[in-house]
Amino acid sequence: MGSNSSNMNHIPDGQQLLQDTGFSAAQIIRLYERFEFLDKDNTGHLRPEDLETVPDLDMNPIGARIIGAFFPPGKETLDFGSFVRILAHFLPADSNRTRAGAQQEPANSTTGKLRFAFQLYDQDRDGKISRDELLQVLRSMLGLQVTEEQLQCIAERAIQEADADKDDAISFDEFRKSLEKVDIDHKMSIRFLR
Amino acid sequence: IPISAVTILPPVKPDDGPQAFPNADKANLPVFTMDYPRIQIPFEITLWVLLASFAKIGFHVYHKITIWVPESCLLISIGLIVGGIMFSVHEEPPAVLSSNVFFLYMLPPIVLDSGYFMPTRPFFENIGTVLWFAVVGTLWNSIGIGMSLFAICQIEAFGVQDINLQENLLFATIISAVDPVAVLSVFEDVSVNEQLYIVVFGECLFNDAVTVVLYNMFNFVAEMPVVEPVDVFLGVARFFVVGLGGMGFGVLFGFVAAFTTRFTSRVREIEPLFIFMYSYLAYLVAELFAISSIMAIVTCALTMKYYVEENVSQRSCTTIRHVVKMLGSISETLIFFFLGVVTITTEHEWNWGYILFTLLFAFIWRGLGVLVLTQIINPFRTIPFNMKDQFGLAYGGLRGAISFALVFTLPDNIGRKQLFVTATIAIILFTVFLQGISIRPLIEYINVRRTNRNLDTINVEVHCRLMEHTIAGIEDLCGQWSHFYWKDKFMKFNNRILRRILIRDNRAESSIVALYKKLELQNAMEILDTVTGDISAAPSIVSLYEEKKSAAKPKKKFKAADLKNMHDILSKNMYKIRQRTVAFTGKHALPNDSQTKEILIRRHASIRRSLRPGSFQTTVICSHRSRFQQPARSSSRAMMPLRRLDTLQEAPSVDTLNENTGRTERGMSRTKSSSSDSRVPAPRLDNLRNGQHEVEEEEQPSSPPPAWVAEPRDNAAQNPLLRRPQWNPKKM
Numbered sequence: 001m002g003s004n005s006s007n008m009n010h011i012p013d014g015q016q017l018l019q020d021t022g023f024s025a026a027q028i029i030r031l032y033e034r035f036e037f038l039d040k041d042n043t044g045h046l047r048p049e050d051l052e053t054v055p056d057l058d059m060n061p062i063g064a065r066i067i068g069a070f071f072p073p074g075k076e077t078l079d080f081g082s083f084v085r086i087l088a089h090f091l092p093a094d095s096n097r098t099r100a101g102a103q104q105e106p107a108n109s110t111t112g113k114l115r116f117a118f119q120l121y122d123q124d125r126d127g128k129i130s131r132d133e134l135l136q137v138l139r140s141m142l143g144l145q146v147t148e149e150q151l152q153c154i155a156e157r158a159i160q161e162a163d164a165d166k167d168d169a170i171s172f173d174e175f176r177k178s179l180e181k182v183d184i185d186h187k188m189s190i191r192f193l194r
Numbered sequence: 195i196p197i198s199a200v201t202i203l204p205p206v207k208p209d210d211g212p213q214a215f216p217n218a219d220k221a222n223l224p225v226f227t228m229d230y231p232r233i234q235i236p237f238e239i240t241l242w243v244l245l246a247s248f249a250k251i252g253f254h255v256y257h258k259i260t261i262w263v264p265e266s267c268l269l270i271s272i273g274l275i276v277g278g279i280m281f282s283v284h285e286e287p288p289a290v291l292s293s294n295v296f297f298l299y300m301l302p303p304i305v306l307d308s309g310y311f312m313p314t315r316p317f318f319e320n321i322g323t324v325l326w327f328a329v330v331g332t333l334w335n336s337i338g339i340g341m342s343l344f345a346i347c348q349i350e351a352f353g354v355q356d357i358n359l360q361e362n363l364l365f366a367t368i369i370s371a372v373d374p375v376a377v378l379s380v381f382e383d384v385s386v387n388e389q390l391y392i393v394v395f396g397e398c399l400f401n402d403a404v405t406v407v408l409y410n411m412f413n414f415v416a417e418m419p420v421v422e423p424v425d426v427f428l429g430v431a432r433f434f435v436v437g438l439g440g441m442g443f444g445v446l447f448g449f450v451a452a453f454t455t456r457f458t459s460r461v462r463e464i465e466p467l468f469i470f471m472y473s474y475l476a477y478l479v480a481e482l483f484a485i486s487s488i489m490a491i492v493t494c495a496l497t498m499k500y501y502v503e504e505n506v507s508q509r510s511c512t513t514i515r516h517v518v519k520m521l522g523s524i525s526e527t528l529i530f531f532f533l534g535v536v537t538i539t540t541e542h543e544w545n546w547g548y549i550l551f552t553l554l555f556a557f558i559w560r561g562l563g564v565l566v567l568t569q570i571i572n573p574f575r576t577i578p579f580n581m582k583d584q585f586g587l588a589y590g591g592l593r594g595a596i597s598f599a600l601v602f603t604l605p606d607n608i609g610r611k612q613l614f615v616t617a618t619i620a621i622i623l624f625t626v627f628l629q630g631i632s633i634r635p636l637i638e639y640i641n642v643r644r645t646n647r648n649l650d651t652i653n654v655e656v657h658c659r660l661m662e663h664t665i666a667g668i669e670d671l672c673g674q675w676s677h678f679y680w681k682d683k684f685m686k687f688n689n690r691i692l693r694r695i696l697i698r699d700n701r702a703e704s705s706i707v708a709l710y711k712k713l714e715l716q717n718a719m720e721i722l723d724t725v726t727g728d729i730s731a732a733p734s735i736v737s738l739y740e741e742k743k744s745a746a747k748p749k750k751k752f753k754a755a756d757l758k759n760m761h762d763i764l765s766k767n768m769y770k771i772r773q774r775t776v777a778f779t780g781k782h783a784l785p786n787d788s789q790t791k792e793i794l795i796r797r798h799a800s801i802r803r804s805l806r807p808g809s810f811q812t813t814v815i816c817s818h819r820s821r822f823q824q825p826a827r828s829s830s831r832a833m834m835p836l837r838r839l840d841t842l843q844e845a846p847s848v849d850t851l852n853e854n855t856g857r858t859e860r861g862m863s864r865t866k867s868s869s870s871d872s873r874v875p876a877p878r879l880d881n882l883r884n885g886q887h888e889v890e891e892e893e894q895p896s897s898p899p900p901a902w903v904a905e906p907r908d909n910a911a912q913n914p915l916l917r918r919p920q921w922n923p924k925k926m
Contacts, residue, residue: 034673056670061769062660066667090668117661141659143767154760158652178653187661190669 013081021088027192045077061140065120089116092189113188128169246527264630266530273534281538296599300525302477307522309495316392324396332404338559340366352547364412371405373594390583403486407436440489447476448497452696455505465510501696529595543612552617564588592625
């Protein structure tokens with residue numbers, strides 16, 4: 001590890017990222033290589049088109065949303081630091097090293113992961129998953145054999161199950177509650193390669 | 195006037211039955227002759243092929259049969275019946291399984307089929323594991339079974355003491371070649387995880403090569419009285435020569451084939467021919483040098499496919515795929531069929547002890563082998579195999595065609611050849627019938643206990659699938675392959691050098707773009723085929739808008755049956771993650787692009803939606819979607835035929851489309867869209883008129899043109915790179 005951190009000198013914010021996220025130095029270096037690979041015109045920033053060149057993302061029903069998650073509203077470019085911080089959501093929660101002065105809960109906690117998933121639904125960032133937003137996601141995840149009526153029913157049921165305060169939308173807390181039996185850490189984690 | 199002249203019958207009617215004229219004494223021109231020997235061989239071949247194909251048709255009449263009983267079992271059964279018939283009339287079956295016919299004519303199509311439709315990306319990601327299981331696994335099995343059988347032979351009670359070690363090893367090699375054809379289709383139906391699928395698939399392919407090498411080696415060695423260490427060393431060396439040589443030839447021929455197709459744009463009709471000729475040539479040349487022809491043809495197909503499919507026309511591509519599948523399918527059918535036939539008609543030598551122990555050892559050693567090898571290789575894998583995977587791997591080791599053919603080609607100087615033949619047939623029948631039939635229930639049983647779906651709420655089911663897709667997407671984004679570095683290097687080399695040489699009018703297109711274009715084209719053609727209903731979409735918008743409003747009103751109560759239906763709908767229709775698992779289908783079907791197509795269409799829709807905020811979002815999607823079903827209301831079938839294209843003259847809409855098409859043509863978009871809007875309209879309109887992008891046209895049902903124009907083009911225009919949905923910048 002010690003020798004690796006010397007290689008991190010050319011990585012912007014390398015040391016800071018080591019501290020803030022839970023990645024190891026080797027992982028950060030690997031992610032940087034990937035970042036450079038995606039950054040075809042070597043500007044040091046990624047744009048949505050760069051992410052779209054990733055082959056299988058097109059075949060992913062929610063590929064567009066995933067890419068969108070990297071570019072919060074108003075930001076057109078993605079630097080390496082933000083790239084890593086977003087990916088940090090997917091670290092297994094048990095790889096948290098105790099860090100002094102961790103400001104808020106780390107990105108890869110269960111709440112952090114849930115929030116990421118929540119934001120995939122909630123495109124207009126109003127803090128709730130409206131019926132329309134749910135329908136949009138359902139549509140993209142279901143094949144074309146499902147009729148509109150069936151979709152409406154499914155969305156209706158989903159909202160009924162989760163909506164505790166009867167506002168016809170799912171808030172983050174309701175979202176979290178509906179998933180309390182699911183092992184979020186297992187479902188939303190990736191084994192990052194060294 | 196000679197009488198004989200009268201008796202010469204007019205030649206134009208040679209097959210008149212009874213002769214109108216009396217026969218003279220000398221020989222006349224025969225009216226009706228039969229010359230069977232002349233056509234015998236092609237005729238019989240055709241009949242056998244037809245018979246086997248009828249059997250195949252017959253199985254699918256009642257399609258449930260093929261779910262529970264693998265096709266190979268059914269074919270063998272039919273073969274047994276036919277064999278019984280032939281035996282009773284004392285006919286000899288054709289010598290299909292002699293060495294030359296099998297290895298030169300029947301095996302290449304099967305291997306070409308496997309190689310051509312091999313999913314390359316998962317394959318290369320798992321290539322270490324595949325080779326490990328194929329090579330080391332086969333060695334383990336052969337040596338293990340050989341040694342154990344040799345030990346058994348020493349026991350006097352079985353009366354097989356005359357089989358020496360080399361012969362035992364030879365026999366063991368023959369029966370360790372696994373052929374999990376039946377298993378693959380089961381795996382697929384149960385959608386077993388991709389890793390397991392690709393390892394079984396790859397192992398099947400490569401261990402053929404290993405088996406043949408070992409077979410030849412042991413065959414050679416069996417004739418030698420004494421085996422010396424230097425022979426073992428030479429054997430190993432030979433193995434590498436054979437393996438790598440085969441691959442080298444394959445790659446060479448693959449590149450030559452790709453290069454040839456660069457120039458075939460004028461002779462489209464014979465384009466498919468090159469594929470077949472070059473692969474077959476690779477096979478034969480490898481056979482010439484006695485190196486692994488199977489590896490040669492597989493690597494040839496792998497190398498060739500990528501470049502050739504870009505060079506040839508759409509039709510040639512389809513033709514190639516169909517013919518490859520057809521030949522492979524027929525070959526396999528015939529082989530299993532003859533397995534059944536020959537079972538009855540050969541002379542058997544049965545020896546209870548030897549055969550039963552063979553079965554036992556084959557089973558044990560495979561299980562042990564899988565267990566041990568997995569333990570060793572698991573640490574190197576990103577996704578280790580769990581016990582269930584291992585069970586699938588071990589139990590899925592059925593024997594098949596290769597073993598069958600190899601045992602027939604044993605040299606006759608091996609004393610116990612008939613015993614070996616019988617034992618091989620026994621083990622093939624046993625594994626194919628018993629394991630083949632029971633593997634489906636077993637796999638489903640050990641899987642079913644994992645999740646109890648009906649206890650999940652709809653929420654959980656939907657959200658979990660979303661999370662799985664997210665993970666798949668993020669993994670793709672991060673390029674989580676353990677061989678990422680090498681693949682990256684290879685892709686750079688590929689793009690810079692190989693593509694330039696091997697592909698005609700080389701553009702830096704990603705494979706996604708090529709696929710997308712093909713799919714769009716097919717889609718457009720399909721839409722044209724299914725156009726019905728009225729043209730105007732205004733009613734549809736209105737009615738769907740009402741539907742939307744009305745749907746928002748009632749708070750429905752859902753019964754248990756409704757819930758169950760919902761769960762069923764979700765489980766059947768949600769896209770599975772990692773489309774690659776579903777995209778490559780089993781050996782008996784062509785690849786299924788329809789799900790890919792659907793996802794790409796949706797991506798299209800969401801792109802368009804993202805540029806168009808406001809009320810018509812959902813309605814547009816409704817009308818788009820309903821086009822693909824048979825809804826009750828005819829008004830929702832708003833078809834936009836090609837005519838509509840010409841009416842869209844407004845620059846804004848064209849630009850929107852330009853942006854859309856620009857977005858989807860990934861490789862080009864970054865260069866083309868960075869140069870501004872102004873340049874774009876002209877070339878795009880041509881594309882539009884070609885109907886290629888008719889799908890997009892469908893998307894703009896008749897939101898009245900003014901509303902269309904009024905959308906915030908300013909955002910899009912200023913920054914044509916802005917593709918994603920417009921988020922409201924509110925704080926979360």
